[in-house]
Amino acid sequence: MTAALVAPAAQVCAFALGCAVIHAARGHAEILTRVLAAAAILAAVLLLLVASLDCAPEADEALGQSPISAAS
Numbered sequence: 092m093t094a095a096l097v098a099p100a101a102q103v104c105a106f107a108l109g110c111a112v113i114h115a116a117r118g119h120a121e122i123l124t125r126v127l128a129a130a131a132i133l134a135a136v137l138l139l140l141v142a143s144l145d146c147a148p149e150a151d152e153a154l155g156q157s158p159i160s161a162a163s
Contacts, residue, residue: 116123
């Protein structure tokens, strides 16, 4: 098999495997829906956590010098 045919063949195999998994999971749609919903919620929470940590200022920048330490 040439290198030009490897990627399309892999994509066709992945698509066929996905179709087979979906067809096999049709009998368990309610459970699968709950698992996918929980995974989507978890992914959203993790994404928001990472975004908030990236945007959060450093402790020294946010608080500055405290009035108690400035007075002494």
